[in-house]
Amino acid sequence: MNALGPKQKAERHKIGHSACPHDCPSTCALEIDLQDGRIGRVRGAAGNSYTAGVICAKVARYAERANHPARLLKPLRRTGPKGSGQFAEISWDEALDRTADALLAAEARHGAETVWPYFYAGTMGLVQRDGINRLRHAKRYSGQHSTICVALARAGYIAATGHLSGPDPREMAKSDCVVIWGTNAVHTQVNVMTHAIRARKDRGAKLVVIDPYRNATAEQADLHLMLRPGSDGALACAVMHVLFKEGFADRDYMARYTDVPDALERHLQSRDPAWAAAITGLSEDEIVGFARLLGERKRHYIRLGYGFSRSRNGAVNMHAATCIASVTGAWQYEGGGAFHNNGAIFHWNKTLIEGTELRDPNVRELDQSRIGPVLVGEADALKHGPPVTALLIQNTNPMDVAPELAKVHRGFAREDLFTCVHEQFMTDTARMADIVLPATMFTEHDDIYQAGGQQHILLGPKLVEPPGETRENHYVICALAKRLGVQHEGFDLSAREIVERTLAASRYPDIARLETEHWHDCQPDFRRSHFLDGFFGHADGRFHFAPDWSAMGPDHQRLPRLPDHVDLIEAADATHPFRLVTAPARNFLNTSFTETPTSAGREAKPSVMLHPQDAAALGIADGALLRMGNRRGDLAIHARIFDGVQRGVVIVESLWPNAAFVEGIGINLLVGADPAPPNGGAAFHDTAVWLRPA
Numbered sequence: 001m002n003a004l005g006p007k008q009k010a011e012r013h014k015i016g017h018s019a020c021p022h023d024c025p026s027t028c029a030l031e032i033d034l035q036d037g038r039i040g041r042v043r044g045a046a047g048n049s050y051t052a053g054v055i056c057a058k059v060a061r062y063a064e065r066a067n068h069p070a071r072l073l074k075p076l077r078r079t080g081p082k083g084s085g086q087f088a089e090i091s092w093d094e095a096l097d098r099t100a101d102a103l104l105a106a107e108a109r110h111g112a113e114t115v116w117p118y119f120y121a122g123t124m125g126l127v128q129r130d131g132i133n134r135l136r137h138a139k140r141y142s143g144q145h146s147t148i149c150v151a152l153a154r155a156g157y158i159a160a161t162g163h164l165s166g167p168d169p170r171e172m173a174k175s176d177c178v179v180i181w182g183t184n185a186v187h188t189q190v191n192v193m194t195h196a197i198r199a200r201k202d203r204g205a206k207l208v209v210i211d212p213y214r215n216a217t218a219e220q221a222d223l224h225l226m227l228r229p230g231s232d233g234a235l236a237c238a239v240m241h242v243l244f245k246e247g248f249a250d251r252d253y254m255a256r257y258t259d260v261p262d263a264l265e266r267h268l269q270s271r272d273p274a275w276a277a278a279i280t281g282l283s284e285d286e287i288v289g290f291a292r293l294l295g296e297r298k299r300h301y302i303r304l305g306y307g308f309s310r311s312r313n314g315a316v317n318m319h320a321a322t323c324i325a326s327v328t329g330a331w332q333y334e335g336g337g338a339f340h341n342n343g344a345i346f347h348w349n350k351t352l353i354e355g356t357e358l359r360d361p362n363v364r365e366l367d368q369s370r371i372g373p374v375l376v377g378e379a380d381a382l383k384h385g386p387p388v389t390a391l392l393i394q395n396t397n398p399m400d401v402a403p404e405l406a407k408v409h410r411g412f413a414r415e416d417l418f419t420c421v422h423e424q425f426m427t428d429t430a431r432m433a434d435i436v437l438p439a440t441m442f443t444e445h446d447d448i449y450q451a452g453g454q455q456h457i458l459l460g461p462k463l464v465e466p467p468g469e470t471r472e473n474h475y476v477i478c479a480l481a482k483r484l485g486v487q488h489e490g491f492d493l494s495a496r497e498i499v500e501r502t503l504a505a506s507r508y509p510d511i512a513r514l515e516t517e518h519w520h521d522c523q524p525d526f527r528r529s530h531f532l533d534g535f536f537g538h539a540d541g542r543f544h545f546a547p548d549w550s551a552m553g554p555d556h557q558r559l560p561r562l563p564d565h566v567d568l569i570e571a572a573d574a575t576h577p578f579r580l581v582t583a584p585a586r587n588f589l590n591t592s593f594t595e596t597p598t599s600a601g602r603e604a605k606p607s608v609m610l611h612p613q614d615a616a617a618l619g620i621a622d623g624a625l626l627r628m629g630n631r632r633g634d635l636a637i638h639a640r641i642f643d644g645v646q647r648g649v650v651i652v653e654s655l656w657p658n659a660a661f662v663e664g665i666g667i668n669l670l671v672g673a674d675p676a677p678p679n680g681g682a683a684f685h686d687t688a689v690w691l692r693p694a
């Protein structure tokens with residue numbers, strides 16, 4: 001065979017441009033080696049000002065996932081008992097016909113609301129993720145109240161600022177003090193570190209990390225405040241107490257831009273460092289030292305993460321932490337302010353993608369976090385409506401991910417429940433399905449992405465042919481719509497056409513420009529980003545120290561008028577003396593990447609990190625098997641003795657599939673699904689447990 005010439009080699013080896021589709025606020029701009037119709041190495045785009053050439057290791061080795069021998073390549077029909085793993089290959093037509101017939105039969109028996117299309121963030125592409133809503137609205141199937149991850153943190157931030165946006169995240173590099181609060185950025189959004197470390201290098205900025213354990217981000221910090229889970233509101237209040245007391249409060253700023261600064265100052269008089277030390281487990285010196293650091297470095301950037309969403313008092317804690325930037329007036333400075341997410345800077349017209357004009361507000365919305373109680377038929381979770389007897393699932397794996405896992409598993413095992421799962425791998429959820437459909441990955445279909453932790457929209461075009469018989473989410477939704485007899489323009493267009501038309505309807509650059517430039521920067525100007533001109537997003541234009549919680553959700557009565565510590569958490573007690581945090585592992589992203597040998601190998605096995613003195617008191621040795629449990633259940637897990645937590649706090653980095661655990665059920669067995677105020681959300685880091693030797 002003749003050797004290839006340079007031109008032929010260049011033609012076979014190209015670089016494709018895309019965006020990371022995973023559930024991560026960074027939404028990195030990617031450059032992907034393409035060779036012989038397959039993807040190779042993946043790099044961060046150096047030309048993108050937020051990605052800045054850096055991506056996490058798990059996505060850099062994406063080829064391992066895309067070219068994995070265990071990928072689902074053919075539609076399957078269950079032939080054995082649910083969960084047995086016994087399936088037979090069938091054609092796409094048969095799989096779609098069977099699915100449509102089952103959905104129609106369920107609807108005929110119980111009405112359309114018995115069907116629950118269920119999805120989450122396995123891909124963050126707007127067309128492939130959200131298109132399922134078009135089918136939902138067209139058929140009047142049950143809605144989904146999306147509460148996992150976002151509901152609590154967003155409510156707290158918006159209660160304060162009135163708008164889900166903030167200072168340009170790239171400004172972290174111009175800050176004199178970057179506070180990373182409630183997010184392990186090294187594991188979950190590595191680009192935060194890029195900009196924070198730049199500030200340290202260029203300006204001598206301090207890096208503060210606030211987190212219940214000494215994680216990989218905390219290891220890089222100048223100051224790590226290792227507080228008890230769910231005590232962030234107390235820390236924020238005591239910091240503000242010191243800022244007022246020691247003359248660091250910017251009274252001019254507050255008079256101009258905030259609602260009730262005098263009432264806040266009076267309220268905080270009793271929230272001193274001693275009060276907060278007792279709640280947080282921090283020392284008074286640590287609290288005072290942090291407050292002085294902020295007071296002396298006005299240009300501080302408080303990066304608030306999704307950890308706030310994982311505690312029952314998370315909305316109140318997020319609100320309190322955001323208030324600090326208004327007491328110091330940090331919002332006024334470049335490199336200053338607080339930031340959680342940029343969701344509100346984008347102005348999408350999603351009519352074509354989601355069929356929003358078809359949505360009937362009278363159709364019930366079921367809480368995504370409560371899929372367990374929904375599937376076992378709890379009346380309040382079902383909103384006192386019909387049972388869910390048919391599920392259509394894309395982009396999520398609730399058999400591992402959802403809280404109250406015992407109920408989730410019981411629900412999925414119901415013989416009267418039809419389940420269709422469209423997936424890339426045989427996940428624990430796919431294993432319970434009646435029909436499994438093989439799904440494409442992001443380089444195998446067209447889509448458009450919007451970042452949350454930065455400011456770009458990014459094009460993700462199809463770069464390689466899908467393997468086997470895998471098909472995109474959009475195909476499945478359109479093919480089912482035809483069989484179910486519903487019409488909408490979006491069912492007749494290709495994904496690329498939907499991207500084109502959605503860009504035009506949303507007044508964004510067209511697809512040709514994005515194909516050349518790959519992304520579009522949507523950051524509002526400095527004054528708007530810092531809430532300086534139009535002020536904040538509330539009707540009175542002011543930052544709200546005294547939020548209107550009733551505007552944030554129906555369950556608002558339990559929330560305080562001013563920033564505070566609210567004891568809504570699942571507190572430790574004599575029976576359950578430990579507080580469990582299920583933090584994200586570095587090599588997994590939810591349950592994605594648990595299937596790749598390098599990620600699984602680097603994480604080794606599920607383990608619970610506990611303080612050496614707690615281990616000694618219980619007679620537990622490092623590596624020993626122990627039992628951990630509460631009223632929801634108990635499981636066996638290995639101990640990892642670790643002095644980077646307070647006594648009484650235990651950490652399990654996740655999210656492992658059920659089979660990785662000794663008894664075949666995962667960590668969310670112990671986590672509650674009760675909706676947290678004001679608008680729901682599962683508190684994944686807010687669990688009281690007991691521990692004992694196995």
Ligand code: SF4
Binds near residue numbers: 021056057060188191
């Ligand atoms: S850091 Fe986040 S967005 Fe970037 S490549 Fe990794 S998972 Fe994707």
